[in-house]
Amino acid sequence: MPFTDYYELLGVSKTARTEDIKKAYRKLARKYHPDLNPNDKEAEKKFKAVNEANEVLSNPETRAKYDKYGEHWKNGEAYEQAQNARKEAGGRQGYSHSTGEAGDFSDFFSSMFGGDSGFDFGSYRSGSAGGKFKGQDLHATLNLNLTDVLHEHKQTFEINGKKIRITVPAGAYDGQEIKLPGYGGEGYNGGPKGDLYITFSVTNNTPYQVTGHNLKKEEDLDLYTALLGGEKVVSTLYGDIRLTIQPLTQNGTTVRVKDKGLPVYKETGKFGNLLITFKVKLPASLTAEEKKLFEQLKNMK
Amino acid sequence: MERISREECVRVYKIDMDFFDELVDAGLIETFTEENTLYLHYDKLAHFEKLVTWHYDLEINIPGLEVICQLLDRIEQLQSLHSTRNHV
Numbered sequence: 001m002p003f004t005d006y007y008e009l010l011g012v013s014k015t016a017r018t019e020d021i022k023k024a025y026r027k028l029a030r031k032y033h034p035d036l037n038p039n040d041k042e043a044e045k046k047f048k049a050v051n052e053a054n055e056v057l058s059n060p061e062t063r064a065k066y067d068k069y070g071e072h073w074k075n076g077e078a079y080e081q082a083q084n085a086r087k088e089a090g091g092r093q094g095y096s097h098s099t100g101e102a103g104d105f106s107d108f109f110s111s112m113f114g115g116d117s118g119f120d121f122g123s124y125r126s127g128s129a130g131g132k133f134k135g136q137d138l139h140a141t142l143n144l145n146l147t148d149v150l151h152e153h154k155q156t157f158e159i160n161g162k163k164i165r166i167t168v169p170a171g172a173y174d175g176q177e178i179k180l181p182g183y184g185g186e187g188y189n190g191g192p193k194g195d196l197y198i199t200f201s202v203t204n205n206t207p208y209q210v211t212g213h214n215l216k217k218e219e220d221l222d223l224y225t226a227l228l229g230g231e232k233v234v235s236t237l238y239g240d241i242r243l244t245i246q247p248l249t250q251n252g253t254t255v256r257v258k259d260k261g262l263p264v265y266k267e268t269g270k271f272g273n274l275l276i277t278f279k280v281k282l283p284a285s286l287t288a289e290e291k292k293l294f295e296q297l298k299n300m301k
Numbered sequence: 302m303e304r305i306s307r308e309e310c311v312r313v314y315k316i317d318m319d320f321f322d323e324l325v326d327a328g329l330i331e332t333f334t335e336e337n338t339l340y341l342h343y344d345k346l347a348h349f350e351k352l353v354t355w356h357y358d359l360e361i362n363i364p365g366l367e368v369i370c371q372l373l374d375r376i377e378q379l380q381s382l383h384s385t386r387n388h389v
Contacts, residue, residue, distance in 0.1 A: 030359045035351050036369065038376060134347050141381070175381070194347070199381055 006053035006066065014067070018058055025054040039139065135185035135194035142198050144168065145205040150237060150263060159183075159196065166198065171213075171265035174202035206237060213272025214261045221249065221278040236260040236274055243276070251280040303343035307332070310341060314353050323363050324352060329370060 007014050010024040028050040030036070037043035056062045140159050149172045156165045164183060172178075177199045184194025208215035219234055229247035233240050238260060254277045261272025286294065311318050324330045325339070330349050332339050341349060355361045355369065 026360060030361070033355075033359060035355065036373070038373065039380060134350060137347060139377075139381075 004049070004052070006057050009049055009053045010057065012057075018060065018063075021054070021057045025050060025058065029054075034136075134192050135187040137194040137197060138184045139197045139199070141201050142166075142168075143201045143203065144172065145203055146210070146262075147205055147237065149173070149200075149202060164196070168200070169265060170268070171263040172200045172202065173265065174200065176200045176265075208237070208274070210262065213264050214275055215272065216275045216277070218277045218279050220281045221245065223280060223282055225249075226251070226278070226280040234276060245278075249278055249280070251278070253278050304333075304340040305343065305346065307339040307341070310349070314350070316353055316357070320353075320356060324349075324366075327363050327367055329363070329366055 007016070010021060010028065012021055012024045016024070029047065032043045032047035032050060034040070034044045034047055037047075056066050138159065140157075142155070142157060149168065149170060152170045153168055154165055155168050156163055158164070164180070166178075166180065177197055180196040180198065182193045183196035187193050204210055206215075208217050210216075215237070219232070221232065224230075225232060225245050226249045227247065229249070230245050232243050232245055234243050234257070235241075236257065241257065241260070243255065243257070254275050257274040257276060259271040260274035264270040264272065283290070305313070307318075307321055310316070311321055325332055329352060330341060331345055332341050334340070352366055355366060356363075361369065
């Protein structure tokens with residue numbers, strides 16, 4: 001339980017007026033308020049520390065106690081007195097932030113002033129005591145593979161030690177945010193809980209290029225099938241399909257395979273398309289006989 | 302209906318009516334009118350509470366609130382972009 005120098009924390013002198021303490025506190029509160037520093041644990045810690053300092057120093061009674069015993073809090077008698085006196089400590093002028101962990105003072109504070117028994121940290125701004133306020137909103141990122149969003153599925157994950165089971169809808173897309181009302185931080189004074197926002201981070205683990213709901217891929221086509229037509233087996237995310245190749249299919253021709261793209265979010269049964277672009281491959285080597293036949297073809301022209 | 306009227310807001314949060322109106326004028330809160338009464342939807346309440354805290358506790362005026370909202374949006378965008386990049 002290290003001693004905390006509240007004056008140093010607020011950057012004021014030991015003889016500072018209450019007014020100056022409040023001013024210094026307000027400045028630091030603006031800097032470290034968790035609302036203004038989203039997802040910054042360091043700022044939250046500092047905010048709590050300056051709040052604690054303000055709780056003590058802005059109240060003349062507690063400030064006097066702190067000045068008397070603070071530095072020598074290990075001293076038995078003074079410590080005991082502080083313990084006995086803590087019940088008298090009261091009133092507050094601090095600010096709030098409902099993080100769900102409001103009230104976790106330093107050990108030092110707890111030993112001097114009895115933790116949150118004497119103070120009301122976490123309550124709303126002075127003057128509106130008794131109000132109900134919503135808990136903090138939480139943000140989380142859920143990593144998914146592209147193949148995970150082809151079908152609706154349930155996924156369990158842990159946030160702040162709590163297991164949460166959510167339904168990942170088919171067609172969930174990268175960067176999409178969903179809101180789970182009431183899964184955020186605890187409310188204050190019986191207020192509602194905050195909300196949990198989950199952002200999907202979707203990694204493309206397929207050989208297809210994604211554009212909206214459509215998928216794109218290049219497929220090699222041998223010279224003979226391109227010239228004469230035929231069939232080609234093409235793999236899709238939903239299994240292999242057999243495509244009919246038209247005779248004289250040109251290099252770079254794109255065919256559209258309906259409904260083999262990605263599912264459309266919130267529109268069950270609706271899918272994007274798969275676009276296949278054919279790259280005609282020339283033979284890399286010819287046998288003597290093949291060469292002869294090609295020459296015959298050439299001479300026919 | 303999950304909504305709270307302007308008058309109720311002013312009463313519950315112990316704020317000035319002018320402050321509420323200024324937030325509306327600045328486009329910082331979204332309200333809707335029904336039978337001549339201005340309402341705030343519960344969805345917007347958390348954001349509204351933050352603005353109240355910032356104004357009354359941190360002594361930030363309306364232009365300051367506008368700047369904060371814009372910058373926070375930016376931070377959140379950048380943070381989510383950052384976390385997305387880290388995961389790919």
